[in-house]
Amino acid sequence: MNICYIAQTAVPGKTAESIYVMQMCQAYSSLGHHVTLMVPKQPETIDLQDEDIFAFYGLRHRFTIRKIRLPHWCPDIFSYGMWMPLTILPNRPDLVHSRCLAPAWGVANLFRLPTILEIHNAPSSNAWPQKLFARLMASQNLRALVVITQALANHVKPILPPHTRLLVAPDGIDAEQLCRPDSLAAARAELGLSHEKRRIVVYTGHLYRGRGIELIIELAQYMSDHLFLIVGGRESDIEYYRQQTGQLDNLLLVGFKPPSQVFTYLQAADALLMPHGHRVENSGGRDMAAFTSPMKMFEYMAAGRPILASTLPVLQEVLHDGVNALLQPYDEPSQWTAALRRLQQDNKLAKALGNQARLDVQQYTWDKRVERILEQSGF
Structure with missing residues (x-):
C-alpha cells in the first residue's frame, strides 16, 4: 500500500x-x-x-x-x-x-x-x-x-x-533490540564504565515535571554505593539539575544521546528507574499520567534489566509487581531505597525480573503493532 x-x-x-x-x-x-x-x-x-x-x-x-x-x-x-x-x-x-x-x-x-x-x-x-x-x-x-x-x-x-x-495498541520496541547480545560488560566497556565498582542505576528520557528526577536525586543522596545515570533532557533542564546536584559524585547527568545509543546505557545498568509521579507532563506541558504508555518502559523491558517503577495505575497494564518489575509509590523514597537494596542482595530476583520483562515485551514490537492496526482496521 x-x-x-x-x-x-x-x-x-x-x-x-x-x-x-x-x-x-x-x-x-x-x-x-x-x-x-x-x-x-x-x-x-x-x-x-x-x-x-x-x-x-x-x-x-x-x-x-x-x-x-x-x-x-x-x-x-x-x-x-x-x-x-x-x-x-x-x-x-x-x-x-x-x-x-x-x-x-x-x-x-x-x-x-x-x-x-x-x-x-x-x-x-x-x-x-x-x-x-x-x-x-x-x-x-x-x-x-x-x-x-x-x-x-x-x-x-x-x-x-x-x-x-x-x-x-501500546507503544513498542524495535525487534532488533531483542537480537542484540545481552552483555553488561560489553555495554560498560563501550561507555567507558568498565572500571566502575558501584552498582549502576539508569534513567532515560526527558526531565519534564513528573518524571521523578527529584526522587532520583534523593536516592543518590541516600545510596553512595550506587551510581545514578540520567540520560536525556533539554539543555536548560540539564543545567538546572546540575546546579542542584553539583555536590553529588554518584549522580551523572549524561545529557541527550541519539536514540541509536540509548539502548547501550540500558544494557550497562544493574537496575532501571521509571519513577513517574501523579502528574506526568509531555513536551507540550500536558498531563499524561492517566493515559501514558512510555516508550522507555518497553525499551527497559527489552534490555532485560530489573525495572523499578511507580504504582501509577496505567503502567500496571504492562508492569506487574514481583513478576516483571518492582513497583513502589512515587512519594515513598524509603520504599525505592529498599527495592534497590533488595535487588542488590538478591541477584536471582533481579535476573528473574529482567528475564520476564524481556519475555513479555516480545509481543510489543513495532512491526507487530502495525500488523495489528492494519488487520483490525480492515486492511
Whole structure:
C-alpha cells in the first residue's frame, strides 16, 4: 500500500514523539509498504552534519520524509487541517495514518481518503477541536481510532459513535533490540564504565515535571554505593539539575544521546528507574499520567534489566509487581531505597525480573503493532 503518515513533531528531534513517529514509519516500511512521513518544516533542533537521519534514529528501513512549509497567515488548526491534506492529494495514498486531529479530519471528511487517527491523550475540551473530533468520528472514511492504553480507551469510548473501531495498541520496541547480545560488560566497556565498582542505576528520557528526577536525586543522596545515570533532557533542564546536584559524585547527568545509543546505557545498568509521579507532563506541558504508555518502559523491558517503577495505575497494564518489575509509590523514597537494596542482595530476583520483562515485551514490537492496526482496521 501507499501509506502517508502525518505528525507534528520535529524530525530530527529529541522528543519521544519524534522517535515514535520514525519507528512507526519504519515498521510500515518493513512490512513492504511505500511510506511517506509528512511533518511541518521547522527550525532544525539537531545538527546531524554528515550523519544520516536514519542512522541517527538507529533505523534499518528507509522511507520518504517530506517537510511541509505551512502558511503563516492562517491559524494552525486551519492550515494543518487543510494545507497538509492538500499536499497529500497528488499521491492519493491508500491509507493516511495521522497523529494530529486537524489533518485527519481534512483527509477523511473533505477528501474522503481512508484514515486512521491515533491519540495519546484525552481529546481537547476546546470547542473547535471537539467539533472536529466529533465530525471525524462520524466519518465513514475513518477506519479506526487508535489509543495507547486501555485507560484511554475507557475514557473516550462513551463519546464515540457505535460504529467507531477503537483499537488499543501500546507503544513498542524495535525487534532488533531483542537480537542484540545481552552483555553488561560489553555495554560498560563501550561507555567507558568498565572500571566502575558501584552498582549502576539508569534513567532515560526527558526531565519534564513528573518524571521523578527529584526522587532520583534523593536516592543518590541516600545510596553512595550506587551510581545514578540520567540520560536525556533539554539543555536548560540539564543545567538546572546540575546546579542542584553539583555536590553529588554518584549522580551523572549524561545529557541527550541519539536514540541509536540509548539502548547501550540500558544494557550497562544493574537496575532501571521509571519513577513517574501523579502528574506526568509531555513536551507540550500536558498531563499524561492517566493515559501514558512510555516508550522507555518497553525499551527497559527489552534490555532485560530489573525495572523499578511507580504504582501509577496505567503502567500496571504492562508492569506487574514481583513478576516483571518492582513497583513502589512515587512519594515513598524509603520504599525505592529498599527495592534497590533488595535487588542488590538478591541477584536471582533481579535476573528473574529482567528475564520476564524481556519475555513479555516480545509481543510489543513495532512491526507487530502495525500488523495489528492494519488487520483490525480492515486492511
